[in-house]
Amino acid sequence: MTLDPADLKLLAALQRDSTLTAQDLGDALNMSPSQAGRRRQRLEAEGYIAGYRATLNPEMLGLAVEAFMQVVMATHTEQNARDFVRMTRTRPEIVGAWTLTGEADYLLRIYCANLAALNTLVQQVLLPHPAVSRVQSQIVMERVKPDAPLPV
Amino acid sequence: MTLDPADLKLLAALQRDSTLTAQDLGDALNMSPSQAGRRRQRLEAEGYIAGYRATLNPEMLGLAVEAFMQVVMATHTEQNARDFVRMTRTRPEIVGAWTLTGEADYLLRIYCANLAALNTLVQQVLLPHPAVSRVQSQIVMERVKPDAPLPV
């Protein structure tokens, strides 16, 4: 039920590249392919591995602008919160949203084609939302360390 | 060279689940497995797909605390920036780092086992760094929309 060093190495390897075969994993962990495959199946079944995803290149898809937005709510009713959360889940350009401690109520992570699209999102979607009081956009200038694996 | 609607559907599907076979993709796109596989190979070769990764469950790994930190630099020399960037790439609990427009110089995304570990990072690593002036931690209270696929 607990993770031994081999499990951690296996998880780290699959975070970097999920196309590694049981043979590859066995080589890396000094065990037989059977054992490595069995371990992977166990880690999947126990829920350590949430899924296998393709990672895309934002630039190649015309998503030139990444941004973070801090959103402050005007009123903190339950209904407002539900509405806002539903909106974030509907908009595909919002690729992450969190509620945080501190002054801002929400942090949004956005991918857009250009600055105009970002502005449209703010002016047409966020600011018109009844519960939203203030939005502060912060555009990403450089990805210093983008989307690294979890520390296992 | 440009992406047609089938390409976009294929990329969206692989973002959700990269274990889909050429047959599965063919079924979803109403084309033969050969064609679907060929398209995938083309999108990989052209660089639209950066890689295939396993997504892990942070909670299962004992990573109970997610946080964002806004870091303000004391001095903006080239050397300071390089040092700081190297530090972020070294620390595994820093899973993302960006330079932003606005008052803060860096935004860091962190995964830690607990609040004590987070505090240790701030006190032992970030604040002692010669270039760092101020750090503002914002703990994630709720993941409203965590790590969604890119909008394709």
Added chain:
DNA sequence: GGTGAAATCTACCTAGG
């Protein structure tokens, strides 16, 4: 767009502690 060889996965079987 289809076909077939090569590789991979997975369930089952056998051996050893």
Added chain:
DNA sequence: CCTAGGTAGATTTCACC
């Protein structure tokens, strides 16, 4: 009796037609 290693059938991939 339980765990590790190996094996074979089914599935998938990929180069070629």
